[in-house]
Amino acid sequence: MSKENSAPSKKKKGVSRRNVLKWTAALGGVASLSAGGLFYGLKKANRQPNSDEKIVWASCNVNCGSRCALRAHVSDGVVTRIETDNLGKDTYGSHQVRACLRGRSMRRRMYAPERLKYPMKRVGKRGEGNFERISWDEAYALVAKRLKKAIDEHGNESVYLNYGTGNLGATLSKSWPPGATPIARLMNCLGGYLNHYGDYSAAQIEYALPFTYGSGWVDGNTYADITNTELFVMFGNNPAATRMSGGGLVNDIVQARKKSGAKIIVIDPRYTDTAAVAADEWIPIHPGTDAALVCGLAHVLITEKIVDDDFLKKCCVGYDEDSLPEGIPAGNSYKSYILGKGDDKTPKTPKWASEITGIPEKRIIQLAHEIGRAKPCFITQGWGIQRQANGEQNCRAICMLPILTGNVGVQGGNTGAREGSFGIPFAGFPTLENPVKTSISVFGWTDAIVRGPEMTATRDGVQGRDRLIAPIKFIWNYAGNCIINQHSDSNRTHEILQDESKCETIVVIDNFMTPSARYADILLPAAFNLEEDDFAVCGWTSTMAYQIFAPKAVEPFFESRTVYDICTGVAERMGVRNAFTEGRTRNDWAHWVYAKQRANTPDLPENLDDAFTQGVFKYERKGKPAVPYKSFREDPKTNPLPTPSGKIEIFSKRLWNIAHTWELREGDVISALPQYTPTWEGVSDPLRSEFPLQLIGHHYKQRTHSTYGNVDWLKQVAPQELWINPVDAEKRGIKHGDMVKVFNKRGTVIVPAKVTPRIMPGVLTLPQGAWYTPGKDGIDQGGCVNVLTSQRPTPLSKGNPQHTNLVQVEKA
Amino acid sequence: MLKRPAFYIDMEACTGCKTCMIACIDKHDLPKGILWRRVSEYTGGDWNKDGNGKYHQNVFAYYLSISCNHCENPICVRSCPTTAMHKGPDGIVSVDHDKCVGCRYCEWGCPYSAPQYSEGLGKMTKCDFCRDYQREGKSPACVAACPNRALHYGEYEELADKYGSENLVAPLPSPNITQPNLIITPNRNAKPAGSQAGKISNPEEV
The missing domain is CATH 3.40.50.740 (Rossmann fold)
Structure with missing residues (x-):
C-alpha cells in the first residue's frame, strides 16, 4: 500500500498497456451497452462472477448534506457494480446508510466519457x-x-x-x-x-x-423531535432532495412522521417531494416574501395577545420599547414595527402580508392561530429562503415565530433555524496556519x-x-x-x-x-475517491452518526493522481x-489521521486495514432528542447567549451600527430588526413589466449541485426541465415537453418545459446545477440556471442571491 | 425461495427518489430505454383566483414505483405464442431467451408495461425479481436500495396478513386482469382507481 500511495518520483509514472485496455473496455463496454446491449437480464443473472471479483467499501463524497456508504464490486481492476450498506438488521437507530440514486450510479460517473x-x-x-x-x-x-x-x-x-x-x-x-x-x-x-x-x-x-x-452556528432541534410536537412548519426545506440518504434526514423525517401525530405544513413556492410525502398542507408563497408572511403572522399574534410575554421579557431584547438597548429611540421595537408605530407607519396586517406573499388573508390569520396555539410548535427553514436578495432578513424573520410564541429551547420546539444534526467529530489532515x-x-x-x-x-x-x-x-x-x-x-x-x-x-x-x-x-x-484510501464523515442525521472507511477500490484512472x-x-x-x-507519504498521513481519530473514538480497531474491512461504524443517539438552548431558556442569567446582551436579540444593536456605517447600494437594506424589505428583481420590482416571472433554482435529485450532472443514467430518470404552472404555460402556448427559451438581460437558456401545478403561477423554477453548455451564439443548451442569476451580492453577508431573478419565457 | 413472491409499497414513505430505478439499471446493466422498474408521478389539482386576486389550489402529487408484479394470472404468459414467457415454480415470471422470438405480444398484453423489448437482442426482457440475489438469500436490488424503506418484498400471504391486500390506486389498472402480487399502503394523497383528479405527469421519465 505504501508503494501505491507514495508521492510521485521524478520518473514519470507508467500506465501499463493492460490498464489502458481494461479502462477502455470499461468505457467502451458501456458505450456498446447503450447501443443495444451485450449482456443483461437473464443472461447477466446467470453469468458466473469473475474469480477475482471483490467487494470493497466506498463512500459518496459530495455536497448533498448526506453521506453514504457504498460497496463497490471490483473485477479485473474495474468497478462493475455498486451496492450500498447492507450491515445489520436495518433497525432504525442502527439502520443501513443506504445511498440515493446518485450514489448508486457511481460507476457510471467514474467511467463517464468526460473523465x-x-x-x-x-x-x-x-x-x-x-x-x-x-x-x-x-x-x-x-x-x-x-x-x-x-x-x-x-x-x-x-x-x-x-x-x-x-x-x-x-x-x-x-x-x-x-x-x-x-x-x-x-x-x-x-x-x-x-x-x-x-x-x-x-x-x-x-x-x-x-x-x-x-456567535457561531445556530443549532436547531432535530427531526426526531417531530414526534414530540403538535405542529411542524417548514419554510422551504426539502430534505427529499437535499438530504437524500437512507441514513440521513429524509429517512428521519419519514420515520418521525409515522410516529408523530403532528400536523405538517410546508410553505414554499413549489410543491416539493417533501411536501408530497410528508405535508398535510402546502402553502405556496411568492419567492423572497417569507419575512412579509412572518410580519403578518406576528401582527395577529401580537394584536390577539397570543405571544409568550414571559419568554419575551426573560429571554429577549427589543420586543417592545421596554427592552430596547440603551440609546435606541422609542419606535424602534419589533412591536412598534409590526403595529405600524415605527418609521414606516405601516401596520403589517395579514391583508398587507397577503398582497405581498400571495397567500389569502384568511389563511394567514388561521396559520397565526395554529402556530400560536400549538404547544409546542416546531418551526424550521431551509436555505433557499436565505439565498435571496433579502436573505439575511428572511432567515432572521422566520426565527421570530418561535421567539414570539416561546418555542425556543423546548422539547418539540425549535429556534426557527434549520433542524439540528447529530454527529461524531473526525480528525483532520493538518494544513498549518x-x-x-x-x-x-x-x-x-x-x-x-x-x-x-x-x-x-x-x-x-x-x-x-x-x-x-x-x-x-x-x-x-x-x-x-x-x-x-x-x-x-x-x-x-x-x-x-x-x-x-x-x-x-x-x-x-x-x-x-x-x-x-x-x-x-x-x-x-x-484520482477519483474510489481510487484512493480515505475516511468519510457522516452527513446530517437525527438519531445515528457514522463513519465510513473506504479503501482504494481500483487504481487511479490513466495518469490521474491524488491531490496530495x-x-x-x-x-x-x-x-x-x-x-x-x-x-510522509499520503499513506503515512492516512495512518497519522487514523491514530488521531482512534483517540476520539477508541472502539475503532487498532489496525486501519480492519476498519477498511468493516467499512461503516455507527453510533446511535439514545434518549430524547437534544434540545438546544434549553439551559439558556431555563436560566438566561446563568447561561447567557454569546450576544452582547446575553439574550436573544430581536433588535440587534450590532446590526444597527452596521446599518449606520456601511456603504450600501441603492435599495439595499440592513436593519436592526428582522423586517420585510422589497428588493431588486423581487415580487414588486417594476422590472416585472418586462420580465414578469420570478425564477428560482431548486435542488434536484438528478445531481448534487453540479456533481453527477454528466451521468446519463440519472439524466434518463430525472431530466433537466423548467417547471412552469399551467396558468403561465397556457398564456404562452407552452405544452409539457416543449422546448422553451428562458431569458433576461443577463442571458438565455433553452430547456424543455415541465408544465405542472406543483409550481405556483408567476414563478418558474429551473433546477440548479445542470452543466452550462453554451452554443456559438452564447445561448445555453444545458439548462444552467446561473446564466440567468445575478452577481449583485446580498447586503450583509455579501452572499449569493441566486433565487432572486426576473425572467420571461417563450416557446423556443 | 419464496412460493408466491410479492412486492409491498408503503406510499407513506415513497418520496419518488428513483433509487430503485438506478439500482435496477446497475444490477442488470440495462441499456438506455429499458426500465424494469419505473417511478411514475401522479399529480393533479387546480389553481383558481378569488375575488381578491389570490390563488387557491388543491394540488397533490404522489409517486408509485412499479415493476413486474409477477402476477398470479400473468397475461404476458397467456399472450406468449412460444411459451418463452413463463411463471416458474418460484413464482417469478421470466423470459426464456432461447424461445423468445421478440413478437412483443406480451408487451401489448401487460397493463403494467413490465415486459420490454430490446432492439439489441431482438427479444423481450423483464424484471426477474433478482432471482440470483434471492437464491443467495439477498433482497432484490430495488428493495435493498430503498432509502426510505418504502419498498419491500416477501411471501404474498405474509405481507397480506401484515398490510392488507390493497393493490389499487390511480393510475394502476384493475387487478382483475392479472391478479398482481402487489400490496400497497396508500398515502393520504392517493386517489382511487379510475380517478380523473390527476394524471401521470412524468411520461418522459418512465
Missing part, C-alpha cells in the same frame, strides 16, 4: 475547452512558474482558493472547506493565500442568525479579479483589512464548479475570465472536463517539499 486522463495545458482561448496533453513534470513546472510569478509580482494575497465541494466529506482528499485541503497546506508553506468566508449554500443565514442568537488573514465573501471573487484593491471592508465586506491589497491573479480550483457553473451570471464571469491580463492563471484539479475545467489554463486529473501527490509535486518545484510532506 480526465492526462495533465493538460490550455491552447486557444479560455473557456473554449481546447487543451494539449503534457507530462506531469511539465505540469508541475508550469504551475510552479505561474505561482511564483503571481506571488513575486502581486503577493500572496493575489492567490485564491476557490470554493469547491466535489469531494466533500472526505478527509485526506477533501475539497471543502478549501482551508482544510492539501492545497491550503501547500500555500501555507509558501506564505499563504487570500481566504474567503461563507459558502454558496448558506452564506446569509450563517452570517445573520448569530446577530439574533449569538495561513499567515494571511484577509478574507473576502465566497461570492466576491469575480469582483476581486476585476477591482480587488477597490474592495473595502464597509462596502464589500472585506475582512482582516480595510481594503484588499491585490486583485486575484491566480486561482486554485480543486473539485469545484464555481468558476462558471455554480457562480452567478455565467456570461459576466465568462467575460471577466476572457481577459487574461486580469486573472492570469487558473489551475483546475478535477475528475472531469466540467464547464469550469474548460476555463483552466492548467488542467490536472485527480499533486501538491507534493508542486511543493517540490517550489522548494518546500519537506515542509509540505514532513517526510
Whole structure:
C-alpha cells in the first residue's frame, strides 16, 4: 500500500498497456451497452462472477448534506457494480446508510466519457475547452512558474482558493472547506493565500442568525423531535432532495412522521417531494416574501395577545420599547414595527402580508392561530429562503415565530433555524496556519479579479483589512464548479475570465472536463475517491452518526493522481517539499489521521486495514432528542447567549451600527430588526413589466449541485426541465415537453418545459446545477440556471442571491 | 425461495427518489430505454383566483414505483405464442431467451408495461425479481436500495396478513386482469382507481 500511495518520483509514472485496455473496455463496454446491449437480464443473472471479483467499501463524497456508504464490486481492476450498506438488521437507530440514486450510479460517473486522463495545458482561448496533453513534470513546472510569478509580482494575497465541494466529506482528499485541503497546506508553506468566508449554500443565514442568537452556528432541534410536537412548519426545506440518504434526514423525517401525530405544513413556492410525502398542507408563497408572511403572522399574534410575554421579557431584547438597548429611540421595537408605530407607519396586517406573499388573508390569520396555539410548535427553514436578495432578513424573520410564541429551547420546539444534526467529530489532515488573514465573501471573487484593491471592508465586506491589497491573479480550483457553473451570471464571469491580463492563471484539479475545467489554463486529473484510501464523515442525521472507511477500490484512472501527490509535486518545484510532506507519504498521513481519530473514538480497531474491512461504524443517539438552548431558556442569567446582551436579540444593536456605517447600494437594506424589505428583481420590482416571472433554482435529485450532472443514467430518470404552472404555460402556448427559451438581460437558456401545478403561477423554477453548455451564439443548451442569476451580492453577508431573478419565457 | 413472491409499497414513505430505478439499471446493466422498474408521478389539482386576486389550489402529487408484479394470472404468459414467457415454480415470471422470438405480444398484453423489448437482442426482457440475489438469500436490488424503506418484498400471504391486500390506486389498472402480487399502503394523497383528479405527469421519465 505504501508503494501505491507514495508521492510521485521524478520518473514519470507508467500506465501499463493492460490498464489502458481494461479502462477502455470499461468505457467502451458501456458505450456498446447503450447501443443495444451485450449482456443483461437473464443472461447477466446467470453469468458466473469473475474469480477475482471483490467487494470493497466506498463512500459518496459530495455536497448533498448526506453521506453514504457504498460497496463497490471490483473485477479485473474495474468497478462493475455498486451496492450500498447492507450491515445489520436495518433497525432504525442502527439502520443501513443506504445511498440515493446518485450514489448508486457511481460507476457510471467514474467511467463517464468526460473523465480526465492526462495533465493538460490550455491552447486557444479560455473557456473554449481546447487543451494539449503534457507530462506531469511539465505540469508541475508550469504551475510552479505561474505561482511564483503571481506571488513575486502581486503577493500572496493575489492567490485564491476557490470554493469547491466535489469531494466533500472526505478527509485526506477533501475539497471543502478549501482551508482544510492539501492545497491550503501547500500555500501555507509558501506564505499563504487570500481566504474567503461563507459558502454558496448558506452564506446569509450563517452570517445573520448569530446577530439574533449569538456567535457561531445556530443549532436547531432535530427531526426526531417531530414526534414530540403538535405542529411542524417548514419554510422551504426539502430534505427529499437535499438530504437524500437512507441514513440521513429524509429517512428521519419519514420515520418521525409515522410516529408523530403532528400536523405538517410546508410553505414554499413549489410543491416539493417533501411536501408530497410528508405535508398535510402546502402553502405556496411568492419567492423572497417569507419575512412579509412572518410580519403578518406576528401582527395577529401580537394584536390577539397570543405571544409568550414571559419568554419575551426573560429571554429577549427589543420586543417592545421596554427592552430596547440603551440609546435606541422609542419606535424602534419589533412591536412598534409590526403595529405600524415605527418609521414606516405601516401596520403589517395579514391583508398587507397577503398582497405581498400571495397567500389569502384568511389563511394567514388561521396559520397565526395554529402556530400560536400549538404547544409546542416546531418551526424550521431551509436555505433557499436565505439565498435571496433579502436573505439575511428572511432567515432572521422566520426565527421570530418561535421567539414570539416561546418555542425556543423546548422539547418539540425549535429556534426557527434549520433542524439540528447529530454527529461524531473526525480528525483532520493538518494544513498549518495561513499567515494571511484577509478574507473576502465566497461570492466576491469575480469582483476581486476585476477591482480587488477597490474592495473595502464597509462596502464589500472585506475582512482582516480595510481594503484588499491585490486583485486575484491566480486561482486554485480543486473539485469545484464555481468558476462558471455554480457562480452567478455565467456570461459576466465568462467575460471577466476572457481577459487574461486580469486573472492570469487558473489551475483546475478535477475528475472531469466540467464547464469550469474548460476555463483552466492548467488542467490536472485527480484520482477519483474510489481510487484512493480515505475516511468519510457522516452527513446530517437525527438519531445515528457514522463513519465510513473506504479503501482504494481500483487504481487511479490513466495518469490521474491524488491531490496530495499533486501538491507534493508542486511543493517540490517550489522548494518546500519537506515542509509540505514532513517526510510522509499520503499513506503515512492516512495512518497519522487514523491514530488521531482512534483517540476520539477508541472502539475503532487498532489496525486501519480492519476498519477498511468493516467499512461503516455507527453510533446511535439514545434518549430524547437534544434540545438546544434549553439551559439558556431555563436560566438566561446563568447561561447567557454569546450576544452582547446575553439574550436573544430581536433588535440587534450590532446590526444597527452596521446599518449606520456601511456603504450600501441603492435599495439595499440592513436593519436592526428582522423586517420585510422589497428588493431588486423581487415580487414588486417594476422590472416585472418586462420580465414578469420570478425564477428560482431548486435542488434536484438528478445531481448534487453540479456533481453527477454528466451521468446519463440519472439524466434518463430525472431530466433537466423548467417547471412552469399551467396558468403561465397556457398564456404562452407552452405544452409539457416543449422546448422553451428562458431569458433576461443577463442571458438565455433553452430547456424543455415541465408544465405542472406543483409550481405556483408567476414563478418558474429551473433546477440548479445542470452543466452550462453554451452554443456559438452564447445561448445555453444545458439548462444552467446561473446564466440567468445575478452577481449583485446580498447586503450583509455579501452572499449569493441566486433565487432572486426576473425572467420571461417563450416557446423556443 | 419464496412460493408466491410479492412486492409491498408503503406510499407513506415513497418520496419518488428513483433509487430503485438506478439500482435496477446497475444490477442488470440495462441499456438506455429499458426500465424494469419505473417511478411514475401522479399529480393533479387546480389553481383558481378569488375575488381578491389570490390563488387557491388543491394540488397533490404522489409517486408509485412499479415493476413486474409477477402476477398470479400473468397475461404476458397467456399472450406468449412460444411459451418463452413463463411463471416458474418460484413464482417469478421470466423470459426464456432461447424461445423468445421478440413478437412483443406480451408487451401489448401487460397493463403494467413490465415486459420490454430490446432492439439489441431482438427479444423481450423483464424484471426477474433478482432471482440470483434471492437464491443467495439477498433482497432484490430495488428493495435493498430503498432509502426510505418504502419498498419491500416477501411471501404474498405474509405481507397480506401484515398490510392488507390493497393493490389499487390511480393510475394502476384493475387487478382483475392479472391478479398482481402487489400490496400497497396508500398515502393520504392517493386517489382511487379510475380517478380523473390527476394524471401521470412524468411520461418522459418512465
